[in-house]
Amino acid sequence: GAGVSQSPRYKVAKRGQDVALRCDPISGHVSLFWYQQALGQGPEFLTYFQNEAQLDKSGLPSDRFFAERPEGSVSTLKIQRTQQEDSAVYLCASSLERGSAYEQYFGPGTRLTVT
Amino acid sequence: GNSVTQMEGPVTLSEEAFLTINCTYTATGYPSLFWYVQYPGEGLQLLLKATKADDKGSNKGFEATYRKETTSFHLEKGSVQVSDSAVYFCALSDRNFGNEKLTFGTGTRLTIIP
Numbered sequence: 239g240a241g242v243s244q245s246p247r248y249k250v251a252k253r254g255q256d257v258a259l260r261c262d263p264i265s266g267h268v269s270l271f272w273y274q275q276a277l278g279q280g281p282e283f284l285t286y287f288q289n290e291a292q293l294d295k296s297g298l299p300s301d302r303f304f305a306e307r308p309e310g311s312v313s314t315l316k317i318q319r320t321q322q323e324d325s326a327v328y329l330c331a332s333s334l335e336r337g338s339a340y341e342q343y344f345g346p347g348t349r350l351t352v353t
Numbered sequence: 354g355n356s357v358t359q360m361e362g363p364v365t366l367s368e369e370a371f372l373t374i375n376c377t378y379t380a381t382g383y384p385s386l387f388w389y390v391q392y393p394g395e396g397l398q399l400l401l402k403a404t405k406a407d408d409k410g411s412n413k414g415f416e417a418t419y420r421k422e423t424t425s426f427h428l429e430k431g432s433v434q435v436s437d438s439a440v441y442f443c444a445l446s447d448r449n450f451g452n453e454k455l456t457f458g459t460g461t462r463l464t465i466i467p
Contacts, residue, residue, distance in 0.1 A: 271454060280357075280442050280457030281397070294454065329397065333453070342455065344397040
C-alpha cells in the first residue's frame with residue numbers, strides 16, 4: 239500500500255520567503271508527527287497531531303513555524319520569513335494509533351535550503 | 354529531559370564481521386526503545402524495538418536488548434553484509450508524556466566493505 243508521502247521533495251527558498259511543506263500520511267493513521275533533521279544529526283521532534291488536534295507543539299523552534307491538519311488527514315508545515323538556520327530535512331511520520339507499540343512510518347522528507 | 358547517546362561513526366567493517374553499535378539513554382519515565390535505519394536514498398524505517406526491561410528486539414539478524422540497569426540498548430549483528438550499509442539511529446519514546454514522540458541519537462553511519 240501507499241506509504242507516507244511528502245511534497246515537495248526539495249525546496250530552495252530565499253531568506254525571508256514563506257514556505258509550505260505537505261505531508262500525506264498513510265490512510266487511516268490517527269497520529270502524525272513532524273521532525274526536523276539537520277545535516278549529520280538525528281531527527282528532532284517539532285509537533286504532534288492526533289486526528290485534527292495539535293496536542294504538542296513544544297518542539298517548534300519559533301513562532302515562524304506553524305502546522306495544521308484541518309481534516310485529520312493531510313498536514314501542512316508552514317515556515318514564515320525563512321532563515322538560513324531553517325535549512326534542514328523536514329520529516330513527517332504517521333502511526334495507526336496512540337501508543338509506543340505502534341510503529342511510526344516516515345516519509346522521504348522535504349529538503350529545505352534557505353539561501 | 355530525555356536524551357539518547359550513540360556511538361559516533363563512521364564505522365567501517367569487512368563483510369561477515371561482528372557489529373556492535375552502542376546506545377545509552379536518559380529518560381524521566383519508562384521509555385520504549387527503538388533502532389531505526391536509513392538506507393541510501395530511502396526514508397527512515399523501523400529496524401527493531403523493545404518496550405520493557407529485558408525485552409530483546411530482533412529483525413534481519415540484528416538484535417538489541419533493553420537493559421534498564423545500564424540504561425542501554427546496544428545494536429548487534431553477528432555477521433554483517435554489504436547490504437547493511439546505512440545510517441542507524443537509536444531512539445526512545447517516553448510514554449509518560451502522553452504522546453509517542455521519538456527522541457533520536459545523532460546516528461551512526463555504517464559501511465560494509467566486501
